[in-house]
Amino acid sequence: MDKIASRVNQFYEQYPYPSLPIRTERDLIKKLHANVMSRILATAELEQGSLSGKDILDAGCGTGEKACYFSYYGANVTAFDLCRASLGKAQELAGKFNLRVDFSRCDIAEFRPGKKFDHVFCLGALHHTKYPYTNFKALSGLCKPGGTITIGLYNRYGRLTHRATRMWIGLRAGNDFGKRMAYVERSVYGRRMRSTHEIAYVADKYVHPHESYHTVGEVLDWFDRDGFTFMGSHPHIGKGKIGAFMAQLKWLARGNGFFIISGMKD
Numbered sequence: 429m430d431k432i433a434s435r436v437n438q439f440y441e442q443y444p445y446p447s448l449p450i451r452t453e454r455d456l457i458k459k460l461h462a463n464v465m466s467r468i469l470a471t472a473e474l475e476q477g478s479l480s481g482k483d484i485l486d487a488g489c490g491t492g493e494k495a496c497y498f499s500y501y502g503a504n505v506t507a508f509d510l511c512r513a514s515l516g517k518a519q520e521l522a523g524k525f526n527l528r529v530d531f532s533r534c535d536i537a538e539f540r541p542g543k544k545f546d547h548v549f550c551l552g553a554l555h556h557t558k559y560p561y562t563n564f565k566a567l568s569g570l571c572k573p574g575g576t577i578t579i580g581l582y583n584r585y586g587r588l589t590h591r592a593t594r595m596w597i598g599l600r601a602g603n604d605f606g607k608r609m610a611y612v613e614r615s616v617y618g619r620r621m622r623s624t625h626e627i628a629y630v631a632d633k634y635v636h637p638h639e640s641y642h643t644v645g646e647v648l649d650w651f652d653r654d655g656f657t658f659m660g661s662h663p664h665i666g667k668g669k670i671g672a673f674m675a676q677l678k679w680l681a682r683g684n685g686f687f688i689i690s691g692m693k694d
């Protein structure tokens with residue numbers, strides 16, 4: 429594990445993400461679908477009904493909500509993460525709903541499963557690694573021909589003002605996670621965070637020790653280089669690199685810092 433992965437791991441051991449409050453089957457299925465999964469699946473032209481029997485990889489699965497969702501719909505799910513605390517929660521969640529997911533602890537840079545997948549998901553993890561493209565390439569090699577890859581990344585334009593806030597927090601509160609969190613609660617929110625999910629969300633946003641930023645054009649280049657055809661994104665982007673650039677200007681104005689993008693392996 430390199431130094432960045434080690435520091436990122438320390439962070440998530442303290443703040444496992446996303447730690448969603450999933451108490452009932454309705455929370456896992458209806459709420460998760462409405463809040464995030466419908467948008468994620470749409471980028472790869474997938475629906476709940478198309479998941480059954482598919483081999484799915486969730487790389488950097490965090491606390492496992494998405495992996496459990498895939499499993500609920502009958503997919504054969506493999507999921508891994510660096511963070512033991514997150515995996516503990518993920519396993520608990522799967523157990524609660526009697527779902528089978530092959531969870532393991534691994535660094536993306538070292539993951540060699542010896543099999544390929546119909547759908548590879550890696551949401552919000554590559555930008556916390558030292559070599560995002562190298563890790564994308566490794567994951568893309570795990571996709572079957574005709575399979576899809578879906579990645580979620582911070583956007584270079586949309587996250588610009590947020591980067592300034594993060595720098596300010598660094599100047600005022602330093603690098604200690606607890607001090608940064610206390611500063612954010614006091615100075616950004618003016619109150620203590622109320623739930624485990626709220627703590628996880630706010631820490632991920634303001635306290636995180638390492639993030640990188642990416643443009644849509646850059647990811648389209650990754651797709652080209654590794655034999656993927658662009659399928660869709662959230663938020664939506666216009667046609668070609670000019671359309672993507674124009675869309676990102678809107679994201680800059682709206683502070684839309686995260687995008688999801690899918691490609692199909694040729």
Ligand SMILES: C[S@@+](CC[C@H](N)C(=O)[O-])C[C@H]1O[C@@H](n2cnc3c(N)ncnc32)[C@H](O)[C@@H]1O
Nearest residue numbers: 440488489490509510511535536551552553556
């Ligand atoms: C923002 S969370 C996203 C969790 C989940 N994918 C989701 O969408 O809810 C990022 C996750 O990536 C994991 N991660 C970061 N670097 C990693 C690495 N090098 N190898 C494996 N997992 C990593 C973290 O431990 C964390 O759980």
